[in-house]
Amino acid sequence: MKKIFITLILALICTISKATEKEIIAEVTFENLTNKEFTSGEFTIINSNHKIEVNNAESFKITLPEKGKYLFSFVSDDFTAYTFYPARISNRKNTITIRLMEKTELSYSSGIYSFPMNLDTNLTEEQIKIRISDGTLNFIIHGIDGSIPEEYLAFKEKYGIGLIKENCVIDPLSFKKVTENNQMIFDYLNKKYGTEWLTELKAKPFGIK
Numbered sequence: 001m002k003k004i005f006i007t008l009i010l011a012l013i014c015t016i017s018k019a020t021e022k023e024i025i026a027e028v029t030f031e032n033l034t035n036k037e038f039t040s041g042e043f044t045i046i047n048s049n050h051k052i053e054v055n056n057a058e059s060f061k062i063t064l065p066e067k068g069k070y071l072f073s074f075v076s077d078d079f080t081a082y083t084f085y086p087a088r089i090s091n092r093k094n095t096i097t098i099r100l101m102e103k104t105e106l107s108y109s110s111g112i113y114s115f116p117m118n119l120d121t122n123l124t125e126e127q128i129k130i131r132i133s134d135g136t137l138n139f140i141i142h143g144i145d146g147s148i149p150e151e152y153l154a155f156k157e158k159y160g161i162g163l164i165k166e167n168c169v170i171d172p173l174s175f176k177k178v179t180e181n182n183q184m185i186f187d188y189l190n191k192k193y194g195t196e197w198l199t200e201l202k203a204k205p206f207g208i209k
């Protein structure tokens with residue numbers, strides 16, 4: 001009995017150790033290109049919708065479950081924020097840079113810009129099915145708050161496709177990638193279900209009428 005117990009403990013330690021080995025420690029750094037002191041903002045890991053309140057411009061570290069593609073955003077009421085990061089986060093490429101610039105009237109209220117828009121919009125039908133199975137395929141819309149309409153919760157339950165809602169963005173690159181992502185999902189659903197599924201979404205994502 002004692003041997004069995006020791007074996008189970010060792011197996012548990014081994015499992016935890018392997019999980020820890022997969023984790024990636026990424027560093028978030030700031031470039032303040034203004035004369036204004038930074039005092040507040042919110043950093044978001046969009047994949048998990050994990051939000052971190054930030055109260056100064058000192059670098060900080062985040063833990064990600066494994067290497068791969070991630071989406072990040074940063075918003076501050078006092079600055080226009082540009083977020084730069086590698087297309088794939090790994091142990092070697094793990095720096096996320098937030099560039100703070102003066103907010104102008106053209107920045108709108110959100111001041112959020114995220115680069116690159118890590119969306120693979122050329123998935124095969126088989127890859128789409130895998131993403132649906134993993135629960136990682138999402139429509140993307142932009143709005144002034146982070147609330148998700150109830151219809152999308154029911155939609156994911158039925159079709160396996162969720163929704164990511166980001167703050168308003170105005171850069172053409174992000175808009176183009178979001179539209180391509182939504183159109184790819186639109187084409188897949190039309191092929192599989194016809195157009196009836198559209199009646200279940202009152203708020204249509206970009207690129208879908």
